[in-house]
Amino acid sequence: MTEQEIPSLSQYDFLQTDALIDGHWQAAMDGTTFAVDNPATGEIIAQVANCGAQETRLAITAAANAQAAWAQVPAKQKSRLLRAWFDLIIANENELAYLLTLEQGKPMAEALGEVRYGASYVEWFSEEVKRIYGDVIPAPGIDKRIVTLKQPVGVVACITPWNFPNAMLARKIAPALAAGCTVVCKPANETPLSALALGYYAIEAGIPPGVINMLCGKTAEIGDELTSSPEVRKLTFTGSTQVGKMLTAACSQTMKRTSMELGGNAPFIVFSDANLDAAMDGVMASKFRNSGQTCVCANRILVSADILDVFIEKLLARLEKAVVGHGVAPETTIGPLIHRQAVEKVEGLVERAIDQGAVPLTALDKATPAGNFVAPVVLKDVTPEMEIFSAEIFGPVASLVSFSDYEQAIALANQTTAGLAAYVYTTDPQTMIRASEQLEYGIVGINEGIISNEMAPFGGMKESGHGREGSKYGLDDYLDIKYICLGGLGP
Numbered sequence: 001m002t003e004q005e006i007p008s009l010s011q012y013d014f015l016q017t018d019a020l021i022d023g024h025w026q027a028a029m030d031g032t033t034f035a036v037d038n039p040a041t042g043e044i045i046a047q048v049a050n051c052g053a054q055e056t057r058l059a060i061t062a063a064a065n066a067q068a069a070w071a072q073v074p075a076k077q078k079s080r081l082l083r084a085w086f087d088l089i090i091a092n093e094n095e096l097a098y099l100l101t102l103e104q105g106k107p108m109a110e111a112l113g114e115v116r117y118g119a120s121y122v123e124w125f126s127e128e129v130k131r132i133y134g135d136v137i138p139a140p141g142i143d144k145r146i147v148t149l150k151q152p153v154g155v156v157a158c159i160t161p162w163n164f165p166n167a168m169l170a171r172k173i174a175p176a177l178a179a180g181c182t183v184v185c186k187p188a189n190e191t192p193l194s195a196l197a198l199g200y201y202a203i204e205a206g207i208p209p210g211v212i213n214m215l216c217g218k219t220a221e222i223g224d225e226l227t228s229s230p231e232v233r234k235l236t237f238t239g240s241t242q243v244g245k246m247l248t249a250a251c252s253q254t255m256k257r258t259s260m261e262l263g264g265n266a267p268f269i270v271f272s273d274a275n276l277d278a279a280m281d282g283v284m285a286s287k288f289r290n291s292g293q294t295c296v297c298a299n300r301i302l303v304s305a306d307i308l309d310v311f312i313e314k315l316l317a318r319l320e321k322a323v324v325g326h327g328v329a330p331e332t333t334i335g336p337l338i339h340r341q342a343v344e345k346v347e348g349l350v351e352r353a354i355d356q357g358a359v360p361l362t363a364l365d366k367a368t369p370a371g372n373f374v375a376p377v378v379l380k381d382v383t384p385e386m387e388i389f390s391a392e393i394f395g396p397v398a399s400l401v402s403f404s405d406y407e408q409a410i411a412l413a414n415q416t417t418a419g420l421a422a423y424v425y426t427t428d429p430q431t432m433i434r435a436s437e438q439l440e441y442g443i444v445g446i447n448e449g450i451i452s453n454e455m456a457p458f459g460g461m462k463e464s465g466h467g468r469e470g471s472k473y474g475l476d477d478y479l480d481i482k483y484i485c486l487g488g489l490g491p
């Protein structure tokens with residue numbers, strides 16, 4: 001796509017740059033804005049309201065005022081509203097994907113996939129809202145009955161990262177609303193426009209004022225208000241483990257419930273009996289999607305020593321076809337990283353790994369467009385002593401570690417504080433079952449590199465956090481169980 005062919009964002013009604021508070025779009029109270037740029041070009045694409053503590057308090061009040069009425073909206077009506085929101089997102093999916101590529105950088109095909117993936121959670125919870133059941137439990141005496149109700153936790157704060165600016169937020173708002181909660185959302189400052197566009201379509205769909213509120217800007221001020229407010233009853237966060245720990249500690253002061261979707265360090269284990277072509281499909285999808293900037297990215301590729309050479313040969317052949325470039329260009333398969341610091345972090349990890357003995361198998365000086373681009377890198381002889389083994393790389397770097405037997409593979413895979421996703425490639429059913437049981441991860445892909453969908457529970461173990469998004473379990477994080485003891489019933 002040439003520059004002339006790139007449509008101007010200003011033509012889209014969904015392009016909102018103010019905060020959404022109580023159903024109205026509002027500028028920051030001090031009138032300031034912050035710039036959002038295109039990571040592929042550095043061009044500033046919008047100025048967004050730079051909100052802080054005052055606007056956050058207004059948003060919390062709006063959400064608190066709307067909560068009781070929203071909780072009482074019948075399930076079937078909530079379902080219709082969520083469905084209307086889903087329909088609007090899908091009807092505008094190409095335009096939303098284009099906006100996403102402009103602010104986040106990922107190739108258009110991936111952006112479209114993200115918009116559909118985010119919408120699938122809205123659709124799913126538009127259905128699940130009709131299935132929030134309580135129980136009648138056997139009582140200890142004939143004069144009693146035990147009944148449970150599931151009730152919304154109340155106002156929920158949702159904080160989300162820049163790597164999936166549409167889907168990570170949809171994955172929180174949809175179950176919260178289905179449960180009868182109202183939300184105050186703080187999307188990442190790098191990518192607020194996709195989030196605000198979701199807010200625009202929620203209002204268009206008829207979701208009442210105050211049920212969804214959104215603001216960005218002065219991050220620490222917003223975070224302090226959200227975590228300290230007694231009116232906010234739950235915080236759901238997707239982002240780095242470091243910030244997640246800090247927010248969890250802050251929430252303890254008001255005993256808020258928390259859901260934490262944090263960083264990963266996924267092992268991708270290839271046993272010697274694996275179908276290597278399937279493993280290649282998996283590694284390309286799980287390692288290089290979003291330029292390696294996903295929480296479930298294959299961070300350590302563990303390959304049985306006896307097939308390492310052929311694995312490398314096939315991987316390098318696949319990477320020959322990779323095209324690094326601007327996400328709107330149809331031929332691009334790897335877009336830019338989100339900003340310059342991300343590029344420097346990835347380059348530093350690679351340099352230090354090489355200093356410690358890792359061997360680069362790709363040209364490190366491969367030409368890329370100017371800006372935040374990194375060409376794919378393959379490193380072999382990576383060992384647990386290297387920083388790159390334990391750090392979340394968040395870039396297009398395939399870090400290869402070889403192993404000699406099953407026990408060593410599993411021990412290496414579990415040698416991390418993270419526990420989000422793991423991948424195993426094998427044709428042996430016994431290895432499939434043993435590995436899936438012994439890997440300390442919330443998600444295990446067996447012969448599959450694309451593991452997330454709205455029908456399955458997404459979430460981590462260990463320092464990758466707690467809580468599950470999607471699936472029949474996805475409402476639990478937004479519901480309190482109330483037990484009612486009915487006594488004096490005779491005889």
Ligand code: NAP
Pocket residue numbers: 159160161162163164168186187188189190217219220222223224238239240241243244260261262263264294295296392420460464
């Ligand atoms: P991040 O730096 O932790 O930021 C995430 C969000 O937290 C952003 O909205 C950020 O706002 C906000 N934030 C930062 N400090 C805050 C504070 N003091 N109070 C309130 N909010 C605060 O993470 P990131 O770099 O955006 O995202 C990448 C990380 O997310 C990776 O570690 C990745 O693995 C993880 N992730 C996890 C999952 C999962 O499902 N487990 C999914 C996707 C990503 P600003 O943008 O304004 O700084």
